[in-house]
Amino acid sequence: MRLAELSERSGVSTATIKYYLREGLVPPGRQVNARTAEYDDEHLRRLRLVRAMIQVGGLPVATVRDVLGHVDDESLGRTIRLGAALWALPQVPEPDAEDEYVRAAHLEADELLGTLGWSNARLLTTISPAYRSLVVAVAALRRLGYDWNAELLVSYARLMHRAAVLDLDFVETRESEPERIEAAVLGAILVEPMMQALHRLAQEEESARRYGFE
Amino acid sequence: MRLAELSERSGVSTATIKYYLREGLVPPGRQVNARTAEYDDEHLRRLRLVRAMIQVGGLPVATVRDVLGHVDDESLGRTIRLGAALWALPQVPEPDAEDEYVRAAHLEADELLGTLGWSNARLLTTISPAYRSLVVAVAALRRLGYDWNAELLVSYARLMHRAAVLDLDFVETRESEPERIEAAVLGAILVEPMMQALHRLAQEEESARRYGFE
Secondary structure, three states, X not given: OOHHHHHHHHOOOHHHHHHHHHOOOOOOOEEEEOOEEXXXXXHHHHXXXXXXXXXXXXXXXXXXXXXXXXXOOOOOOHHHHHHHHHHOOOOOOOOOOOOHHHHHHHHHHHHHHHHHOOHHHHHOOOOOXXXXXXXXXXXXXXXXXXXXXXXXXXXXXXXXXXXXXXXXXXXXXXXXXXXXXXXXXXXXXXXXXXXHHHHHHHHHHHHHHHHXXX | OOHHHHHHHHOOOHHHHHHHHHXXXXXOOEEEEOOEEEOOHHHHHHHHHHHHHXXXXXXXXHHHHHHHHHHOOOOOOHHHHHHHHHHOOOOOOOOOOOOHHHHHHHHHHHHHHHXXXXXXXXXXXXXXXXXXXXXXXXXXXXXXXXXXXXXXXXXXXXXXXXXXXXXXXXXXOOOOHHHHHHHHHHHHHHHHHHHHHHHHHHHHHHHHHHHOOO
């Protein structure tokens, strides 16, 4: 397809597509003559991914370039490739290791992973931004006097594991490996806001069931 | 307790507490003489809540004042009081009602609520920011060519309903009604980042189980 059709099918303006091409976020088309290039479904897919990261996820162009670098690195295995792509997304800063709540949260997070039997996640604790986010969130809750017990955290984690199974089952329905990697990155940006919206709707539903609208 | 002790126990500096007092985010202490006021556990709790909203949630002072106005409005029933407090939190903007994906997402969200039997949530669709967020998220996914089926959305929603049951069960362990309302607001700000961290950790765990680290 030509640039005009690519623009129409992706919903991205030709000026923006040219900008993405210049920035290397979308690979060049096949040049058919000096003034015209031909694009295919792979360009369309990539354009949707870039648009999701920039327009929906609000990521800066440099971050998008980092994420795509990992998405396209075929030398990596799938877990690492996907992990590297997701880890290039903006993350919470390193927590203060001297803080007593942070130290306690590390112990609590480690114990949680042990209870859950998440042995793979345990291998990644020194490098995983998700683990770091968990420590930061648990420390914040504890500092504010949220004195829930360890079983509650286990219950939330088991629900999130079931969500991860749904995520990966969906990713596996994609036909090619590049599509699977892209679906996983899109999911990380778009599925979380959807789950958060469902979570808040569910809270409204459950609250009304328990207490009515009085 | 005096201001110094309130500061020590809350981890909030005396200068910041004085600022919150001036802004009306924390109620004044009981004046024991011209220069000294006495504070109690209610002040401590309120200070933690304000700190969570401002320092962890990143909310502006005006928003915090709105949320607290609803938290403190004893004329409202619990569902509405809690809803009003949560709805005062920053929300996604109104989606473009003319957009074809937004219109389709409305139909899809309505059908989802019907399938789930969330009759209370259905009553709130015209006013609930959570419903609006769901429409925005579903429209974004569809626009990007995420062609999942309706059952997948139902599966995520059922998981989020179980999370909401955990949330409310925890809130009900708090002893007084003000503590329960505050725990619900804190939860909305702090539990979601924790669930998101667990979700990403679960993805890493599940991905490694399926594909190893190769």
